[in-house]
Amino acid sequence: MRYLSKSKYLAGLQCPKLLWHEFNRKDIIPPPNSVLQFAFEEGHRVGALAQKLFPGGILIPRKFNPEEQSIQSLEAAKQRKPLFEAGFIYKRAYAIADILDPVGDDQWDLYEVKSSTGVKDEHMHDAAFQRYTYEGAGLKIRKCFIVYINKEFVRHSDIEPKDFFLKEDITKQTEILAGQIDRAVDAMLKTIEASEVPNNPIGPYCSSPHDCPLIDICWKDLPQGHIFLLYQGGQRCFDLMEQGILKVTDIPDDYKLNTKQVIQIEAHRKEETYIDKEAIHEFLAKLQYPLYFLDFETMAPAIPVYDNTGPYKAVPFQFSLHVVEKEGNMPIHHPYLAPGDVDPRPEVLRRLKELLGDKGSIIAYSAGFEKRCLKEAAFIYPQYLDWVKSLDDRIVDLLEPFKNFSFYHPKQEGSASLKYVLPAITHLTYKGLEIGNGGAASAEYYRVTFTKVDEAERQRVRTALDKYCDLDTMGMVEILEVLKGIWPVKA
Secondary structure (H helix, E strand, O other), rough: OOOHHHHHHHHHOOOHHHHHHHHOOOOOOOOOOHHHHHHHHHHHHHHHHHOOOOOOOOEEOEEEEEEEHHHHHHHHHHHHHOOEEEEEEEEEEEEEEEEEEOOOOOOEEEEEEEOOOOOOHHHHHHHHHHHHHHHHOOEEEEEEEEEEEOOOOOOOOOOOHHHHEEEEHHHHHHHHHHHHHHHHHHHHHHHHHOOOOOOOOOOOOHHHOOOOOOOOOOOOOOOOOOOHHOOOOOOOEEEEEEHOOEHHHHHOOOOOOOOOHHHHHHHHHHHOOOHHHHHHHHHHHHOOOOOEEEEEEEOOOOOOOOOOOOOOOOEEEEEEEEEEOOOOOEEEEEEEEOOOOOOOOOHHHHHHHHHHHOOOEEEOOOOHHHHHHHHHHHHHHHHHHHHHOHHHEEEEEOHHHOOOOEEEEEEOOOOOHHHHHHHHEEEEEEEOOOOHHHHHHHHHHHHHHHHOHHHHHHHHHHHHHHHHHHHHHHHHHHHHHHHHHHHOOOO
């Protein structure tokens, strides 16, 4: 028998087509990438820590067969101790509880653990489905809680679960949702048993509350230059699609657009780069040699691994720095990748203070991130505070001309991101790299640094990290060369 688990139930709430594929064509659903896999593992780590809030609990081993899991869980429930990962069946609904805590003689409180720093609407549906299943299986649920991470927590030595977590009573919300679940479950079971996939059009739900793994499949028939490339298009893109407009170049001239969108559409229509030479000149005039091209890679785990760090607080573990001393000089590369056994921030600050000197422009792409990393690190290591403050006037954001649409190439596809700008206007590309974005860099660094892997795998990933971070700053060097070709900058 095929059971509707809570994860499948939530998938069904997002999109019936996704639900159908989960049961009937799971083979074409892409496996989770390293970023998504890291998020799953983070959830497991947070869940294991939350179990320490309930000492003496019983962990129910996960069974492949829901019937076996249910039998074992019902048997364990007789002991009237906290239960971890107990699974129960009601009709064809199946749910595994993070924590069930016995109350009185025959009641239970349900605790759903989330690795977020707040309670979301989707959490209510999650807990309501669980309550529906458990009560149907014969348990008496007194209250339902969401256990989530205290964003104000700061690690000092060992982590105390009672300080790390907060909880919110959502019993009333689950009661309100209870009346919908029977109908929703029945509808989903019919979807699962259907011989053909539901014909759901693409819509905002494709990325809400999560990016659907079927996006590449469901969106593949959109034409090149489709309307969803419209800069900050949002709901407008779906409205245009309903009107039969599928390409940005087909958007009517009388359709209300902002200035940046007008620039984008005209660039696509003419298949030409838009350049505001005066704006580029003003940007380049800010630069002073030596030029320092800086990029950080950071990790921000839910459970902080270093003291004086909080949940999801970015800690720089790597930087790439290319230095161009004078106009026409070749860039000199200064990379750093932390070993991981100690807090990397002091060494990052020490090395950069030595390398950045006291004059010249420090160039970053979306520089607010680099500024924040430096300031937050210096706040923890205050001997660097004055130095970091002194950098403010030297930092220049290379994103500026692209964010302002002073420069726009059609191959940017409506994005000012470095990942789009770089291959659009230079010969460099992120394609083919083992690690090709910041999320993957963070996930892979954590994996080979804080989980058990062999040394060969660790070194392979560290080499890939070096190549990726190197490309970010070398890419900035190349992008600046393109801008200088429009209006040369003098030393």
